[in-house]
Amino acid sequence: MGAYTLTSTFFSATPTPTVSRYGRSKSSVSNFLSPHKSPNCLPAIFLALRNPSLCNSLKSNSDHPSSFDKLSHPKSPISSALDSLFVLCTSIALSFSLFIADVDLASAFVVTAPRKLQSDELATVRLFQDNTPSVVYITNLAVRQDAFTLDVLEVPQGSGSGFVWDKQGHIVTNYHVIRGASDLRVTLADQTTYDAKVVGFDQDKDVAVLRVEAPKDKLRPIPVGVSADLLVGQKVYAIGNPFGLDHTLTTGVISGLRREISSAATGRPIQDVIQTDAAINPGNSGGPLLDSSGNLIGINTAIYSPSGASSGVGFSIPVDTVGGIVDQLVKFGKVTRPILGIKFAPDQSVEQLGVSGVLVLDAPAEGPAGKAGLLPTKRDVYGRLILGDIITSVNGKKVANGSDLYRILDQCKVGDTVMVEVLRGDHKEKIPVILEPRADIS
Incomplete structure (x- = not known):
């Protein structure tokens, strides 16, 4: 009109x-x-x-x-x-x-310009498209028996993410993603699903390697970078399947370096962990953390959150640590990490005694410490508690708690002889101990 x-x-x-x-x-x-x-x-x-x-x-x-x-x-x-x-x-x-005319009168004379993305947006889109085919979805299945029919069923008890390591079908993820599974299934980016077998795992560092019998043309290994030269403030990208959703990209920056967290399986500390504010939620575990070039720099493994959801503090195991573990798992199916062969008391118990160190609770005779002569904690004939040796240093490095002991052992190799200083009664002694590998765990 x-x-x-x-x-x-x-x-x-x-x-x-x-x-x-x-x-x-x-x-x-x-x-x-x-x-x-x-x-x-x-x-x-x-x-x-x-x-x-x-x-x-x-x-x-x-x-x-x-x-x-x-x-x-x-x-x-x-x-x-x-x-x-x-x-x-x-x-x-x-x-x-x-x-x-079935056209809005106002928009009939408006010419919409083609959508244009900024250079940083294009780089992010390209990074997601290039690396998504390398990220997989892992389903953890457990055997359950129906209470009424007594039928044995496999039901999903958890899920997580992972990524393709090589063309031989090796998949890298967190150990806590596959823990307790009777069967595992891996879904590739094209939604094809394959049964997976466990090649090996390292509980102390929360790393596991699976293998799938998939065609090589469907396997795209992720490009591996380095984590030694990372800087606080540089951009990072996390790809995974949070809450069971399909491939999801979150972005952020490196918030901190050389953090330390405990393994979810053994409580052993994991050093040099990357801290990031990229959103990491349940289901992101085992997924890759990438730098701006699309190279792998870590495995997303944990979050710090009272509620269980992302609070902007996530942790990733650095790729320099993961690379050596994966190589050993692929070649030998296990990681040969040295141990002292002891069980020690919680740190709080030692603090109540007013001393600093690691209290030996048990030292099996067939283990390295038992062979070297370290004394465990025991009770006398009257039931009174007799404290064992308290480890105060190893190779001249002070040991104030269990984390210190693990940190020192991580720098040693199987077969090395270490000088262990202990507090025995009211005097100190130095005892040489030959480190041995951990016994196989099924």
């Missing part, structure tokens, strides 16, 4: 052409020839549209006065009525066409 009102205003306000003494219309012919006065030339245009022969004569003899004879004569009342009727019909037709 707006178009009809505007058109009617133009035509009703335009005066009837008058004839000059030279035979030309002052208000229509001269304005028709002047392109800068477009509103006044509309009557002449509509007359030309009604009379095609007039339009031709304008083109051929535009400089001759006789070319405008048809415009210079006064109009009869019938001709004026026909002109008004023509204008009215044209306006109604235009308004009706806009009314019936």
